Amino acid sequence: MILWYAVTKGTANLIFPADKMKTFINLCMHEEASGYEGMEFHDIDFDIIKEIGNIILNCIMGETGNFLNINFDYSLPEVQVFNQDDFRQNLITRENCYILVLYITFLVGDTHIEGAIIVDLTLNSLNELLLKVGQIEDGLYE
Amino acid sequence: MNEMTYELLDHISEGILILNDKLELIYWNQQMERITKCEQPFLAFQPIEQAMPNLSKKCFMDAFLEVSENGLLRFFSAMMHRELVIRSEYFNLKIERIKNEGEQCVLLEFMNVSSQISQINELKIYVKELWMANKELREKEKIIRNLAYYDKLTKVANRTLFYELAEDVFDKAKGKNTLIGLMFIDVNKFKTVNDTYGHEIGDQILVRVADMLVQATRQHDVVARYGGDEFLVLLPSLKDRNNIEIIASRIINFKNRPLMLDGHSISITLSMGIAFYPYDAQSIEQLIIEADKAMYMAKRQDGEDNYCRSACNL
Numbered sequence: 397m398i399l400w401y402a403v404t405k406g407t408a409n410l411i412f413p414a415d416k417m418k419t420f421i422n423l424c425m426h427e428e429a430s431g432y433e434g435m436e437f438h439d440i441d442f443d444i445i446k447e448i449g450n451i452i453l454n455c456i457m458g459e460t461g462n463f464l465n466i467n468f469d470y471s472l473p474e475v476q477v478f479n480q481d482d483f484r485q486n487l488i489t490r491e492n493c494y495i496l497v498l499y500i501t502f503l504v505g506d507t508h509i510e511g512a513i514i515v516d517l518t519l520n521s522l523n524e525l526l527l528k529v530g531q532i533e534d535g536l537y538e
Numbered sequence: 539m540n541e542m543t544y545e546l547l548d549h550i551s552e553g554i555l556i557l558n559d560k561l562e563l564i565y566w567n568q569q570m571e572r573i574t575k576c577e578q579p580f581l582a583f584q585p586i587e588q589a590m591p592n593l594s595k596k597c598f599m600d601a602f603l604e605v606s607e608n609g610l611l612r613f614f615s616a617m618m619h620r621e622l623v624i625r626s627e628y629f630n631l632k633i634e635r636i637k638n639e640g641e642q643c644v645l646l647e648f649m650n651v652s653s654q655i656s657q658i659n660e661l662k663i664y665v666k667e668l669w670m671a672n673k674e675l676r677e678k679e680k681i682i683r684n685l686a687y688y689d690k691l692t693k694v695a696n697r698t699l700f701y702e703l704a705e706d707v708f709d710k711a712k713g714k715n716t717l718i719g720l721m722f723i724d725v726n727k728f729k730t731v732n733d734t735y736g737h738e739i740g741d742q743i744l745v746r747v748a749d750m751l752v753q754a755t756r757q758h759d760v761v762a763r764y765g766g767d768e769f770l771v772l773l774p775s776l777k778d779r780n781n782i783e784i785i786a787s788r789i790i791n792f793k794n795r796p797l798m799l800d801g802h803s804i805s806i807t808l809s810m811g812i813a814f815y816p817y818d819a820q821s822i823e824q825l826i827i828e829a830d831k832a833m834y835m836a837k838r839q840d841g842e843d844n845y846c847r848s849a850c851n852l
Contacts, residue, residue: 424618438658443615443630443651450613458610472613472632 408457408470410449412511414477417445423504424448442475449473456498456513464528494522553623553648555586558641561602563589570648573623592622601633606644609635616651627652689763691741692748700762700770704822707760707774711815718815719773719782721845722829723751723789724837726807728767735802742799743806754788770826779847782812786845809836810845818848 412420414435421441422428437445450473461468478486496515501508517525547554548568556565562585566578574590586602587594601612616628623629632647687699695703711718725731725747732740744767751761751771760772773782789808796803811833819825828848836844 438661439651439654440615440617440658443613444618447613447615447618450611454604454610454612458604458608467609469609470611472611 407516408453409514409516410452410473410511411483411514412445412509416509416511417441419507420448420504420509421445423507437477445475446473449475452500453513464525464532466525466528494519551650553629553650555590555646555648556636556638557586557602557606557644557646559606559643561586561599561606561644564638564643573627573648573650590623602644605633605635606642616655623648628655689748692745692763694748694752694769695760695762697762697764700760700764700772701822703760704772707772708815708822711774716774717776717779718825719776719779719785720813720815720825720829721771721773721782721786722764722811722813722826722833723747723769723771724809724833725767726809726837728806731804731806735799735804739799739802739804743797743804746797746799747806747808750789750792754792755785759785764826770829776814779814779817782814783845786810786812790843807843809833809843811836811848812845813848 414437418435418437418441421444424444425440453470453473457468457470460466494517496517498513498515499510500513501510503509544565544567547565550567551569553570553573554565554567555563555570558564562583563581564583566576566581571577581589587599593599598614601614604610605612612633614622614631614633616622616630619631620628622631628651629648630651632649634645634647636643636645687696687702688694689696707718710716725743728740728743731743744763747767747769748761748763751769755761755771755773758774760770760774762770762772764770771785773785776782789810796805798804811829811831813819813825813828813832815825818828832846832848836846839846
């Protein structure tokens with residue numbers, strides 16, 4: 397999860413199923429999956445997820461920022477493990493409840509990794525983004 | 539930055555580097571000197587890739603430029619980028635853009651995570667050992683369970699397992715008012731076979747008979763070796779008493795193929811006694827007795843393979 401604090405405020409969440417992320421971490425560390433690990437994540441794993449999340453979110457937020465000419469001032473991702481209920485609760489209780497969902501999928505070697513980016517925005521921020529998109533659209537017809 | 543800021547940076551536990559917009563080294567704090575054993579004056583205004591050759595890889599150089607030009611934040615994890623600073627220690631690297639006297643600079647923050655990584659690795663080894671020990675224990679438990687519950691020769695259930703399973707089957711049948719069938723099966727003239735061909739062949743015949751019974755019965759039926767050349771087949775949830783004849787016919791069909799054992803073609807015959815709950819008995823012990831009686835009736839009949847139903851009918 398990253399937070400940004402420019403005029404447009406919001407939170408971007410990068411969501412991956414825990415098992416897929418575990419596979420991905422093993423690939424990054426060149427380690428074979430061993431039956432005994434289960435779904436426990438430790439600090440090394442969190443750092444790796446933080447790095448991967450940082451790259452992906454930089455790409456998405458950076459490109460979006462460039463495209464809409466908005467400067468996003470944002471933090472490094474925070475990494476959390478959720479069960480399904482906690483995650484639902486986490487989304488429901490958020491202040492920013494207008495969400496943009498982007499599905500992402502990529503291949504590392506023969507491993508297929510699927511995930512999603514959920515961007516939560518306040519109504520004002522969403523309006524501002526739409527206004528920017530509208531302005532760009534208008535520019536196309538001038 | 540003023541003197542106090544530099545002083546402050548010298549007293550923090552992270553290694554700090556500051557680069558100018560040309561990616562040349564302009565500051566190197568004391569912690570960094572301790573880690574690398576290099577003093578700042580020797581490195582001042584050197585390009586970062588020369589001052590720290592480990593950071594000359596494209597991914598790092600691209601990151602420095604992205605941070606410097608676009609103000610992005612970058613993070614590199616110690617486990618994915620080993621030997622980032624020195625070989626013996628692990629560092630996470632955070633890169634961000636700062637302003638120093640109006641100039642855009644790049645701040646590199648090296649966080650030592652060696653002790654965390656070594657603790658995690660120790661823990662991983664411990665968990666692996668524990669997992670292996672637990673796996674061995676479960677395998678041994680399985681062997682012990684097999685020894686306790688399965689017949690060593692034929693691999694079908696032994697008496698102990700038969701009685702445990704039969705108890706469950708009876709409880710369910712009593713609760714749901716369903717029909718249970720029990721077959722008591724004996725290999726005819728087994729002693730003669732043993733005397734003629736020897737005990738090893740005799741054992742192989744028992745194994746084949748057990749296999750035939752397993753193949754001829756349904757998945758949830760219980761095949762057990764009751765002792766010697768006697769087998770029990772428990773048939774829960776029968777829809778009709780006549781259905782047991784289908785199973786008896788299947789057993790006879792399987793058995794009709796002569797057994798080829800050590801070059802001998804051996805034909806065997808079976809006697810089967812059949813009893814039903816609730817018609818012939820109200821308990822498993824009684825059901826076995828009734829099926830056994832029926833088996834002796836079958837044995838006394840003319841012909842080779844015979845099966846008889848219990849004449850008890852409570």
